[in-house]
Amino acid sequence: MKKALITGITGQDGAYLAKLLLEKNYKVYGLYRRISTPNFWRLQSLGIYDKINLISGDLSDLSSILNAFKASEPDEVYHLAAQSFVEASFESPLATAEVTGLSTTRILEAVKLYYRDTKVYFAGTSEMFGSAYNDKALNENDVFKPMSPYAAAKLYGYWISRIYREGYGLFISSGILFNHESEIRGLEFVTRKIVNEVAKIYYGLEKKIKLGNINAKRDWGYAPEYVDAMYRMLQADKPDDYVIATDETHTVEEFLKYAFDYVNMDYHKYLEIDKKFLRPLDVPALRGDYTKAKKELQWEPKTKFPDLVRLMMGEELKRWDMYLKGEKFPWDVPNYPNENNLLKTYRGNVK
Incomplete structure (x- = not known):
């Protein structure tokens, strides 16, 4: 072994x-x-x-x-x-x-x-x-x-x-x-931040999502x-x-759009650009050529960008649904504290 x-x-x-x-x-x-x-x-x-x-x-x-x-x-x-x-x-x-x-x-x-x-x-x-x-x-x-x-x-x-x-x-x-x-990405990363905030907006817990450079392109x-x-x-x-890599690039704005599309909402109504989220230096675009890995390791990506967003959104909605129903998580997921103000907001919205 x-x-x-x-x-x-x-x-x-x-x-x-x-x-x-x-x-x-x-x-x-x-x-x-x-x-x-x-x-x-x-x-x-x-x-x-x-x-x-x-x-x-x-x-x-x-x-x-x-x-x-x-x-x-x-x-x-x-x-x-x-x-x-x-x-x-x-x-x-x-x-x-x-x-x-x-x-x-x-x-x-x-x-x-x-x-x-x-x-x-x-x-x-x-x-x-x-x-x-x-x-x-x-x-x-x-x-x-x-x-x-x-x-x-x-x-x-x-x-x-x-x-x-x-x-x-x-x-x-x-x-x-x-x-x-992935579904277990940390909240400090923009992709997880987006799906988390979209889920909260969907459940009526937040009204806006604040982001910095939405034009940055990533693979x-x-x-x-x-x-x-x-x-x-x-x-x-x-x-x-x-x-x-995947040899494809998509902007942060595209990620945001796919996330809101998952819950049939228009992201334009909820997006707010906040300068405090801008970095002192930012890389405008990154795209990778995985030809060598494909040739020598027989490796290539399978999950497409829209499917990645859907996977993350589905799991995030599931977590928030469990939390708001007062159900116990099957594991100890952090960043979902017992925030009474959020629960009151939610319960007020669903009455």
Whole structure:
């Protein structure tokens, strides 16, 4: 039985990847940061919480990482943990550099010193490309021009991974993943924010949705399919870097329109542009060319953009419906506190 260690296992990708590896008969270990309020709802929602060996640790501490390696003795390491919210990286650039950037070197040092046969996956991001291109389909050979502390930290992780791969002969592959969403995306991301706000407007709990740059174009895919690409990279004969994307772009406004269309409402009546949601620097468009992944990994996306929005809207409406009926969630979903004002508004509307 193969053993895998996933950092950031409580996040969207970590949870889906853990589920995939369990289905492939792996013994899965997950490194997570201990916080006052447990954040295991994604693992619970996928029905795998009790099937994973959880290890609390701190990515800023090499001894903590070494303890996780000793406990798991992994054949494969998937380094997904990061401060991955672009807007927050402008507010906390040093923390972003520490968690998103330097943690990668600590992981690789552990592999180099003690676990040289362990294969490593590094989670890169399309944000590393920045604004160097205008809606061009980007591949592994295009130039990077990061435009946020998050993207810069990820680019450090990407290059240090290549240095350790080429300098020490380690098996390290990097996935340059373009935007990928799902029903368990965090509320800090614009896609989940949109479906959450649309659901609240549908139930009469809110009157407006406030957004920043609705003209930004992104290449949006479905997260469960993207973690399959991660797995395939570590099953390949040799390590390499791969763009994972759909080769299509859609604006934030399009996402908003599809979300409101799901509940038969006109988004124009509810949209409000708020400058506080604009970033100091913003990437106008990102589109990925996944030709290499298709050729070498036999990977390609399946879920189309409209279907992605429908999946997310359907789940969000289900959650709010359960909450407003006073039913208990089948798992502990955060961000739905017992807000009496919302319940009063809802009950007043349905009388």
